[in-house]
Amino acid sequence: MRRLKLAVVLSAFALLSGAAGAADVKFAYVGEISGSIAVSGGNFRDGIVLAVEEINAKGGILKDKIALTLYDTQTNPGVARSQMQKAIDGGPYVVLGPIFSGNVKVTLQMVQQAEIPQFTGGEAAELTTLGSPYLFRTSFGQQIGMPKIANYIRDELKAKSIALIWVNNDFGKGGRDKLLKELAARNIKLVADVSTESGQVDFAADVVKLKAANADAVFVYSNEEECARIMREARKQGLKGPFVGDTTLLSQKTIELAADAANGVVGHVGLTADAPIPAVTEFAARFQKRFNYKPDHNGIKGYTAVYAVKYVTEKKLGKFDRKAFAKTMHGLTITPKDEPGILMETTWDGVGEIDRISFLAEVVNGKQRISKVLPKLGN
Amino acid sequence: MADILQLLVAGLATGAIYALVAIGFTLLWQTSQTINFAQGEFVMLPAFFVLIAMGYFGLSFWPAVALGGVVSVVVLGLLFKKLMVDPMMRHGVLPLVIATIGLAILMKEAVREFWGADAWPFPALGATTDITVFGAVFALQSLVILAICVAVVVALQLFLGGTLTGRCMQATAQNPTVARLLGIRVERMILYTFLINGALVTVASILITPIYLAKFTNGEWLGLYAFIAAIIGGFNQVRGAIAGGLLLGVVDNFAAVYLSSQYRMAIPLLILIVVVLFRPQGLLGRIEERTV
Numbered sequence: 133m134r135r136l137k138l139a140v141v142l143s144a145f146a147l148l149s150g151a152a153g154a155a156d157v158k159f160a161y162v163g164e165i166s167g168s169i170a171v172s173g174g175n176f177r178d179g180i181v182l183a184v185e186e187i188n189a190k191g192g193i194l195k196d197k198i199a200l201t202l203y204d205t206q207t208n209p210g211v212a213r214s215q216m217q218k219a220i221d222g223g224p225y226v227v228l229g230p231i232f233s234g235n236v237k238v239t240l241q242m243v244q245q246a247e248i249p250q251f252t253g254g255e256a257a258e259l260t261t262l263g264s265p266y267l268f269r270t271s272f273g274q275q276i277g278m279p280k281i282a283n284y285i286r287d288e289l290k291a292k293s294i295a296l297i298w299v300n301n302d303f304g305k306g307g308r309d310k311l312l313k314e315l316a317a318r319n320i321k322l323v324a325d326v327s328t329e330s331g332q333v334d335f336a337a338d339v340v341k342l343k344a345a346n347a348d349a350v351f352v353y354s355n356e357e358e359c360a361r362i363m364r365e366a367r368k369q370g371l372k373g374p375f376v377g378d379t380t381l382l383s384q385k386t387i388e389l390a391a392d393a394a395n396g397v398v399g400h401v402g403l404t405a406d407a408p409i410p411a412v413t414e415f416a417a418r419f420q421k422r423f424n425y426k427p428d429h430n431g432i433k434g435y436t437a438v439y440a441v442k443y444v445t446e447k448k449l450g451k452f453d454r455k456a457f458a459k460t461m462h463g464l465t466i467t468p469k470d471e472p473g474i475l476m477e478t479t480w481d482g483v484g485e486i487d488r489i490s491f492l493a494e495v496v497n498g499k500q501r502i503s504k505v506l507p508k509l510g511n
Numbered sequence: 512m513a514d515i516l517q518l519l520v521a522g523l524a525t526g527a528i529y530a531l532v533a534i535g536f537t538l539l540w541q542t543s544q545t546i547n548f549a550q551g552e553f554v555m556l557p558a559f560f561v562l563i564a565m566g567y568f569g570l571s572f573w574p575a576v577a578l579g580g581v582v583s584v585v586v587l588g589l590l591f592k593k594l595m596v597d598p599m600m601r602h603g604v605l606p607l608v609i610a611t612i613g614l615a616i617l618m619k620e621a622v623r624e625f626w627g628a629d630a631w632p633f634p635a636l637g638a639t640t641d642i643t644v645f646g647a648v649f650a651l652q653s654l655v656i657l658a659i660c661v662a663v664v665v666a667l668q669l670f671l672g673g674t675l676t677g678r679c680m681q682a683t684a685q686n687p688t689v690a691r692l693l694g695i696r697v698e699r700m701i702l703y704t705f706l707i708n709g710a711l712v713t714v715a716s717i718l719i720t721p722i723y724l725a726k727f728t729n730g731e732w733l734g735l736y737a738f739i740a741a742i743i744g745g746f747n748q749v750r751g752a753i754a755g756g757l758l759l760g761v762v763d764n765f766a767a768v769y770l771s772s773q774y775r776m777a778i779p780l781l782i783l784i785v786v787v788l789f790r791p792q793g794l795l796g797r798i799e800e801r802t803v
Binding site: 165166167168170171174300326327328329331333334336337338340341343344357360361364365368369370385388389390391 | 773
């Protein structure tokens, strides 16, 4: 009798453990759930969660359910390294994140050595020049966004001088360097170059500097919370603008935090929930219903990254193979017809850089209004 | 010249908020020898009470401020004293200091857990318009902040110096033993100090959060700046805390523009080092003899 009981227990254990092992494909999100850019990391995470829930509800990837584990970098490079190591030790099929470019830089080699495909939300220009064949962007690098915005400043705003305020981290410095190069090529003069700190809360002195520069336009390049604080301070001090920026300045979270101060801001957005594309509108509605807030570009980045993994694994490979996955991604184009979850036609080049349509936008009455759709660069 | 005036007003507005928080430091120290390292988090929390009142109870801004203010005074004044300071005080100053550091972490993480790590918008007290005086453009919000801080400090001084309760509080601060011999209810006076501190941090929170946005990390720098302001001005003098706060706000703004915005955080620390080296009692503080 005791032997029978033991056999039953062992069989049940074997069945359960076997079932758990076969049923899950592991995804790791290593991102900024807290810390100075928690807004971005939270949006990215929720985009991932929504995509995982949708995919699992339809049977998973190759009939395996996705088991998602979240690791918080706290927007701290030291913590990011330890969290990434923890994630790698768990043997994930893909790593999603980080978003903070500094965190991407310090963990990139670890992921490369583990030969795990990685979808990052980082936008610093140099990330795709660091030689990892496993790194793929989910949004434009600054080398793609800045020429578009420099053209906008010259052609639409007709500005001859710019006052620049930027955040002194990898993201901000990379963007500043690219922007200055593009402005110089178009004979647009930089009349103020104001560096600020990540997580800075008081911008009174910085705005005084911008005012004193008396530029034709003010370029704001920082993370969402800081963009909102800068705009609030700028309006408080009566700085007239026009204010121009790239995606973060016009993001949903910046608009929400800056409130009326965001009105009139113009610029380029790589991704937006307000894009005049039905698939994006439907995604935004599903996201809003699930998380009770409107997604920004980071939500779209996380969501589309998961669907890119699904498409490549199911339609291109037919198996879970990390190395083959990374090879397949280079030079790949996914259209919404191939995979509706990708939302917009997207191409990854040989170094993991992304190409898709983008938008010129303006904030009107607390809402982002798309004024122009810019084609893919590859077109 | 216009730039200098604008910077001065903006610096005074920020410095006045530091001063309010620093006054709390000095009041608690004088009456109960409490150094509250959770003071920054005390400023962070009332804004969330107001947001909860608006979001969960559907109140409009001013009723929410009133409710948030009452809750803050009870939680950060009465409960803080009864649940933490009174039981810890008998073990000496150092255990209490460590306990308040723990409290700061607890408050910060609790807000993050309950409200999330994101920043949240907070209604401003004044319209985002500006006023031009002699060619200098001043933000109306800065002037409103400055005016409210001045009014609060004046009211506090009138209360401390012009009422019987205020004078009893001062007597308690100067010598609790003699105050007790004179029939002053020392315990009650100390409790009043904690309640006043609760009110001061609430005002500071309502003033600063529209600029900083409501976020669980807001207390980190505020607490440090206010502590530095209190030491620079003189930890045992209310007027020292006011002077220290204003000085810090102004110097911080001017340093960011005319020296280096990258090293602006270092300037207050440099001032602190200089003051501690050459005038350890603070600019307006008085030397206290060690009791042996």
